[in-house]
Amino acid sequence: MNEHRANEHRNGPVRSAAARDAILEATARLFQSEGYDHLTIEGIAKEAGVGKQTIYRWWPTRGALIADCLSDGRLFAVDFAVPDTGDLVADVEQWLDTVIPILDAPGGGALLRSLVAAAAEDSAVGDHLSESLGVERHLSERLTAGIRDGQLAPGAPVDELGHAILGTIIVQVLSRQDDATDRLRQLVRFMLRSGSPQNGPLSPTDAK
Amino acid sequence: MNEHRANEHRNGPVRSAAARDAILEATARLFQSEGYDHLTIEGIAKEAGVGKQTIYRWWPTRGALIADCLSDGRLFAVDFAVPDTGDLVADVEQWLDTVIPILDAPGGGALLRSLVAAAAEDSAVGDHLSESLGVERHLSERLTAGIRDGQLAPGAPVDELGHAILGTIIVQVLSRQDDATDRLRQLVRFMLRSGSPQNGPLSPTDAK
Amino acid sequence: MNEHRANEHRNGPVRSAAARDAILEATARLFQSEGYDHLTIEGIAKEAGVGKQTIYRWWPTRGALIADCLSDGRLFAVDFAVPDTGDLVADVEQWLDTVIPILDAPGGGALLRSLVAAAAEDSAVGDHLSESLGVERHLSERLTAGIRDGQLAPGAPVDELGHAILGTIIVQVLSRQDDATDRLRQLVRFMLRSGSPQNGPLSPTDAK
Amino acid sequence: MNEHRANEHRNGPVRSAAARDAILEATARLFQSEGYDHLTIEGIAKEAGVGKQTIYRWWPTRGALIADCLSDGRLFAVDFAVPDTGDLVADVEQWLDTVIPILDAPGGGALLRSLVAAAAEDSAVGDHLSESLGVERHLSERLTAGIRDGQLAPGAPVDELGHAILGTIIVQVLSRQDDATDRLRQLVRFMLRSGSPQNGPLSPTDAK
DNA sequence: TCGTAATCGAGACGGTACGTCTCGTCTTGAT
DNA sequence: ATCAAGACGAGACGTACCGTCTCGATTACGA
Numbered sequence: 001m002n003e004h005r006a007n008e009h010r011n012g013p014v015r016s017a018a019a020r021d022a023i024l025e026a027t028a029r030l031f032q033s034e035g036y037d038h039l040t041i042e043g044i045a046k047e048a049g050v051g052k053q054t055i056y057r058w059w060p061t062r063g064a065l066i067a068d069c070l071s072d073g074r075l076f077a078v079d080f081a082v083p084d085t086g087d088l089v090a091d092v093e094q095w096l097d098t099v100i101p102i103l104d105a106p107g108g109g110a111l112l113r114s115l116v117a118a119a120a121e122d123s124a125v126g127d128h129l130s131e132s133l134g135v136e137r138h139l140s141e142r143l144t145a146g147i148r149d150g151q152l153a154p155g156a157p158v159d160e161l162g163h164a165i166l167g168t169i170i171v172q173v174l175s176r177q178d179d180a181t182d183r184l185r186q187l188v189r190f191m192l193r194s195g196s197p198q199n200g201p202l203s204p205t206d207a208k
Numbered sequence: 209m210n211e212h213r214a215n216e217h218r219n220g221p222v223r224s225a226a227a228r229d230a231i232l233e234a235t236a237r238l239f240q241s242e243g244y245d246h247l248t249i250e251g252i253a254k255e256a257g258v259g260k261q262t263i264y265r266w267w268p269t270r271g272a273l274i275a276d277c278l279s280d281g282r283l284f285a286v287d288f289a290v291p292d293t294g295d296l297v298a299d300v301e302q303w304l305d306t307v308i309p310i311l312d313a314p315g316g317g318a319l320l321r322s323l324v325a326a327a328a329e330d331s332a333v334g335d336h337l338s339e340s341l342g343v344e345r346h347l348s349e350r351l352t353a354g355i356r357d358g359q360l361a362p363g364a365p366v367d368e369l370g371h372a373i374l375g376t377i378i379v380q381v382l383s384r385q386d387d388a389t390d391r392l393r394q395l396v397r398f399m400l401r402s403g404s405p406q407n408g409p410l411s412p413t414d415a416k
Numbered sequence: 417m418n419e420h421r422a423n424e425h426r427n428g429p430v431r432s433a434a435a436r437d438a439i440l441e442a443t444a445r446l447f448q449s450e451g452y453d454h455l456t457i458e459g460i461a462k463e464a465g466v467g468k469q470t471i472y473r474w475w476p477t478r479g480a481l482i483a484d485c486l487s488d489g490r491l492f493a494v495d496f497a498v499p500d501t502g503d504l505v506a507d508v509e510q511w512l513d514t515v516i517p518i519l520d521a522p523g524g525g526a527l528l529r530s531l532v533a534a535a536a537e538d539s540a541v542g543d544h545l546s547e548s549l550g551v552e553r554h555l556s557e558r559l560t561a562g563i564r565d566g567q568l569a570p571g572a573p574v575d576e577l578g579h580a581i582l583g584t585i586i587v588q589v590l591s592r593q594d595d596a597t598d599r600l601r602q603l604v605r606f607m608l609r610s611g612s613p614q615n616g617p618l619s620p621t622d623a624k
Numbered sequence: 625m626n627e628h629r630a631n632e633h634r635n636g637p638v639r640s641a642a643a644r645d646a647i648l649e650a651t652a653r654l655f656q657s658e659g660y661d662h663l664t665i666e667g668i669a670k671e672a673g674v675g676k677q678t679i680y681r682w683w684p685t686r687g688a689l690i691a692d693c694l695s696d697g698r699l700f701a702v703d704f705a706v707p708d709t710g711d712l713v714a715d716v717e718q719w720l721d722t723v724i725p726i727l728d729a730p731g732g733g734a735l736l737r738s739l740v741a742a743a744a745e746d747s748a749v750g751d752h753l754s755e756s757l758g759v760e761r762h763l764s765e766r767l768t769a770g771i772r773d774g775q776l777a778p779g780a781p782v783d784e785l786g787h788a789i790l791g792t793i794i795v796q797v798l799s800r801q802d803d804a805t806d807r808l809r810q811l812v813r814f815m816l817r818s819g820s821p822q823n824g825p826l827s828p829t830d831a832k
Numbered sequence: 833t834c835g836t837a838a839t840c841g842a843g844a845c846g847g848t849a850c851g852t853c854t855c856g857t858c859t860t861g862a863t
Numbered sequence: 864a865t866c867a868a869g870a871c872g873a874g875a876c877g878t879a880c881c882g883t884c885t886c887g888a889t890t891a892c893g894a
Contacts, residue, residue, distance in 0.1 A: 012868040013859040019871075037329055040849060051872040056851070113328040119382040120325035121245055126382040153398070160376060160395035167375020168368060174327040174334045187368035190361070191399055220838030221890040227840075250880060259841045264882070432866070453745055456854060467867040472856065533744035535798040536737040537661055542798045569814070576792060576811035583791020584784060590743040590750040603784035606777070607815055636842040637885045643845075664875060675846040680877070 015058070022048040023055055027065045028074040032107070036066070036114035036121075063122020066115070070128045075115070076102065080134025088146040089192050092165075093185060095139060100181055103173065112173045135162040143192075151194060161191060223266070230256040231263055235273045236282040240315070244274070244322035244329075271330020274323075278336045283323070284310065288342025296354040297400050300373075301393060303347060308389050311381065320381045343370040359402060369399060431474070438464040439471055443481045444490040448523070452482070452530035452537075479538020482531075486541070486548045491531070492518065496550025504562040505608050508581075509601065511555060516597050519589065528589045551578040567610055577607060639682070646672040647679055651689045652698040656731070660690070660738035660745075687746020690739070694752045699739070700726065704758025712770040713816050716789075717809060719763060724805055727797065736797045759786040775818055785815060 026047035031039050039062060045052045059065050069075050082095045102108050119126040130136050136159075143158035152158075168187055172180040234256035239247050247270060253260045267273050277283050290303045310316050327334040338344050344367075351366035360366075376395055380388040442464035447455050455478060461468045475481050485491050498511045518524050535542040546552050552575075559574035568574075584603055588596040650671035655663050663686060669676045683689050693699050706719045726732050743750040754760050760783075767782035776782075792811055796804040 010868075011861050011866095013870045016870070041851085042849060045872090049872080051874085052851080053853085053873090054871060057870075116382070117325050117328035120321040120328065123384050126384055129382055130379055153401075155394075156398055157391055157394045160391050161398075163379040164372040164376045164395060164399070167377070167379040168372045169375070170378055171338055171371040171375040174324070174337050176331050176334055183365055183368050186363075186365045187372060190364055190369075191372070193361075219836055219890095219892050221840080221892090222838085224840070248880060249882085253841090257841080259839095259843080260882085261842090261884085262840060265839080430865080435866075457856085458854060461867090465867080467865095467869080468856085469858085469868090470866065473865080529744040532798070533741050536741035536744065539800050542800055545798050546795055569817075571810075572814055573807055573810045576807050577814075579795040580788040580792045580811060580815070583793070583795040584788045585791070586794055587754055587787040587791040590740070590753055592747050592750055599781055599784050602779075602781045603788060606780055606785070607788070609777075635887050637844045640845070665877085666875060669846090673846080675844095675848095676877080677847090677879090678845060681844075 016054075019048070019050055019054050020058070023050055023059075024065065024069055024072060024074055026050075028069045031066060031069065031075065031114060032111060035110055036062075036117045061122050061124070063118050063125045066118045066122070067124035067128050070125070070132045075111075076132070078102070080138055082134070082138040082142040084142060084145055086149065088142070088149070088151040089189055091142055092139070092188055092192060095134070095142075096185060096188065099133060099169070100184070103169070104178075104181070109173050109176070109178065112170070116170055116174065130163060130166055133166060135166045139165070146192075152192065164191065224262075227256070227258055227262050228266070231258055231267075232273065232277055232280060232282055234258075236277045239274060239277065239283065239322060240319060243318055244270075244325045269330055269332070271326055271333045274326045274330070275332040275336050278333070278340045283319075284340070286310070288346055290342070290346040290350040292350060292353055294357065296350070296357070296359040297397055299350055300347070300396055300400060303342065303350075304393060304396065307341060307377070308392070311377070312386075312389070317381050317384070317386065320378070324378055324382065338371060338374055341374060343374045347373070354400075360400065372399065432470075435464070435466055435470055436474070439466055440481065440485055440488060440490055442466075444485045447482060447485065447491065447530060448527060451526055452478075452533045477538055477540070479534050479541045482534045482538070483540040483544050486544045491527075492548070494518070496554055498550070498554040498558040500558060500561055502565065504558070504565070504567040505605055507558055508555070508604055508608060511550065511558075512601060512604065515549060515585070516600070519585070520594075520597070525589050525592070525594065528586070532586055532590065546579060546582055549582060551582045555581070562608075568608065580607065640678075643672075643674055643678050644682070647674055647683075648689065648693055648696060648698055650674075652693045655690060655693065655699065655738060656735060659734055660686075660741045685746050685748065687742050687749045690742045690746070691748035691752050694749070694756045699735075700756070702726070704762055706758070706762040706766040708766060708769055710773065712766070712773070712775040713813055715766055716763070716812055716816060719758070719766075720809065720812065723757060723793070724808070727793070728802075728805070733797050733800070733802065736794070740794055740798065754787060754790055757790060759790045763789070770816075776816065788815065 023044060026044045027039070030043055030047060034043075041052055041055055041062065044050075044065070045055055055065070059068070066075075078098055080095065080098055083091050085091055103112060115125070115129065115132070119129045139162040140158050143152060143156065143161055146152035147154055147156060147158070165184075165188060168184060172184065231252060234252045235247070238251055238255055242251075249260055249263055249270065252258075252273070253263055263273070267276070274283075286306055288303065288306055291299050293299055311320060323333070323337065323340070327337045347370045348366050351360060351364065351369055354360040355362055355364060355366070373392075373396060376392060380392065439460060442460045443455070446459055446463060450459075457468055457471055457478065460466075460481070461471055471481070475484070482491075494514055496511065496514055499507050501507055519528060531541070531545065531548070535545045555578045556574050559568060559572065559577055562568040563570055563572060563574070581600075581604060584600060588600065647668060650668045651663070654667055654671060658667075665676055665679055665686065668674075668689070669679055679689070683692070690699075702722055704719065704722055707715050709715055727736060739749070739753065739756070743753045763786045764782050767776060767780065767785055770776040771778055771780060771782070789808075789812060792808060796808065
């Protein structure tokens with residue numbers, strides 16, 4: 001019987017949804033506009049119209065706030081779904097077309113750098129990092145489907161391939177390479193090339 | 209030219225090499241033991257037995273100190289050279305065998321995370337990041353040689369492959385995956401696979 | 417009588433005597449052990465096992481709690497009555513013998529200091545201050561009796577004499593004079609000296 | 625030889641007199657206008673245009689600031705000197721005429737209550753309390769002179785008499801008695817009464 | 833050889849943010 | 864209506880560092 005479970009319930013006021021919302025919204029706004037290193041608890045509290053203690057009561061660290069923003073989809077508005085048209089490379093490039101504009105937008109590189117900084121400092125963010133851009137769920141699933149369709153070798157490490165693409169983006173962003181889009185596409189096509197004699201000619205345009 | 213005129217008439221003592229050394233050594237020590245976010249200028253000054261102003265005089269930011277430590281090889285003692293035995297995959301795995309122990313050592317993951325945090329915050333570190341683990345110089349060169357030897361497709365994007373490997377490591381470290389070594393090896397073998405008929409399965413040994 | 421009318425028509429439970437008691441007891445205990453400035457409403461509530469609101473409902477300020485503790489005799493257990501043996505000075509010294517041990521006990525000085533701090537901050541305590549050590553009631557009455565008996569001049573300002581004795585004690589305690597007992601006795605004997613021929617040295621019994 | 629004492633001198637910047645001055649001035653101003661319990665370090669720092677750490681660097685507690693204000697004469701502008709006209713009671717009443725207006729001024733009672741609160745909380749203030757109103761120095765000295773002149777009995781406890789007068793004032797102020805001036809004068813006259821008929825002439829030799 | 837000028841260790845300074853504590857009010861469900 | 868519990872906005876606490884500045888001592892030229 002779990003009726004008396006009901007009796008275990010604590011009396012007293014309940015967590016304020018309005019406060020939670022205001023805090024996460026303020027966090028997302030300040031994170032995007034100021035960056036992770038200028039993100040302060042006091043600033044969030046002021047922006048949200050909330051006491052500091054209300055933040056500390058529910059989130060142990062700055063990173064936990066960012067992690068919640070990620071989970072709630074408050075940092076990236078877009079949908080990172082990967083289509084399945086049957087053409088694996090084209091579909092992944094479609095995903096790239098979703099991601100790249102974010103990075104090329106003004107402040108986009110800084111946004112990802114901030115996210116990396118948060119992930120480096122706080123494991124709560126790190127846990128959500130690869131998931132946050134759709135890598136974990138959407139991209140890996142599409143690659144797995146690619147194996148089923150015979151477009152990718154059966155033993156291909158799909159998770160690592162997703163991490164590799166994300167990781168390449170991160171390295172480029174950390175290196176402040178703003179013109180890396182084409183090379184990223186090249187890499188994806190190379191990594192996902194189907195095996196053909198001579199290791200398969202890349203498309204003529206790729207081969208340059 | 210009178211650019212150097214400005215410096216010609218200078219009296220007084222010259223920059224103290226001892227101070228520079230003590231500062232960078234203290235920086236490296238504290239960075240390794242405390243991490244980037246607990247690294248403070250005041251802490252470095254005290255540890256180095258130096259005035260704060262002596263640091264501010266020569267380095268504009270915390271990151272610049274880290275960048276100098278990287279350049280001086282004060283953060284990673286090892287040599288990240290990649291051998292050239294003719295077997296590309298084996299050589300790259302040799303490089304992996306140099307890198308992985310660093311990450312598996314106690315605090316190794318935290319060290320790389322700190323480095324990433326520094327790179328995210330400060331472009332001076334970001335610029336040296338991929339270079340710092342031998343990726344830029346040694347790994348890319350070896351991949352280029354692989355193209356020459358016919359072990360890699362002519363159009364293979366060597367720099368991006370290096371970044372992809374490093375990026376995968378970074379993503380794994382940021383995600384706090386401590387057991388990712390094998391999957392990293394798998395990825396490298398997959399990415400560097402030579403084209404074979406039907407593109408797979410991977411070589412029998414790879415296939416487990 | 418309609419004083420208790422106020423309680424007759426009320427719904428719900430009536431004021432909890434148990435809560436009142438626990439709160440005042442907790443207040444007294446914490447006041448004595450921690451001092452007035454470390455006395456907090458939250459601390460009292462926790463110590464008493466009571467909600468904060470229950471305190472705020474019935475007492476407007478910290479000081480009101482202390483004032484109630486004074487009224488209930490929860491701070492000083494002893495009886496500050498002044499005997500009337502016919503010898504005024506001896507009787508007042510008897511009262512001193514009641515008061516002084518309290519101040520000489522460990523923490524006794526701190527206790528009176530805390531009481532003074534409370535009185536300085538809150539008029540509710542200030543109103544009970546001179547009353548609390550028996551000055552207002554017992555000491556003044558004894559002095560008045562002394563006038564009747566001819567041991568004190570008819571116009572002697574009995575209330576002010578009581579205040580002067582208490583005030584001297586307070587000044588000594590505020591000045592952290594731990595050895596002021598004898599000088600206090602001297603003062604009392606001097607202030608209450610009856611005019612006698614030669615008038616000094618003080619009366620033979622005093623001079624001992 | 626103490627020449628090498630000179631070498632023990634610390635290098636580096638010296639304490640800023642301007643900061644010290646601004647801090648004490650702000651402390652005095654806020655103490656007088658807001659009272660001790662509303663006096664905050666942050667408020668002082670803001671008022672003085674100073675960092676909090678500059679206060680904490682030189683003063684351990686709020687009370688130490690008040691004590692320094694007392695020492696510098698920043699709380700009471702007036703001079704508490706006691707004249708010596710030969711008439712002891714008149715002279716002491718002259719001192720009363722200096723003190724009473726301070727207490728009768730608007731906020732004067734609150735000022736002394738604040739001072740008492742500070743003294744109760746902090747020994748640094750307590751040590752200066754009786755000194756601060758001229759009791760220790762001027763009043764006691766005048767009473768001592770009164771003994772020399774035969775207006776006071778030789779064994780009179782002059783320090784305690786000063787404390788008694790001050791203490792009476794404190795008790796009156798703590799009890800919020802705003803009309804106590806006359807009774808205070810009565811007390812002083814009674815305590816310092818020379819022997820007269822109806823309470824006994826002091827001895828001829830004392831009266832000298 | 834003696835200024836002159838830059839560097840050095842030390843640390844005070846005006847600030848900002850930290851994470852904790854308590855305030856007094858408000859809300860909840862139980863009695 | 865009162866109670867225990869405790870969330871809430873507010874704001875002070877005392878600490879840690881920031882980056883700038885000032886100090887006296889210490890070099891190392893150039894006049």
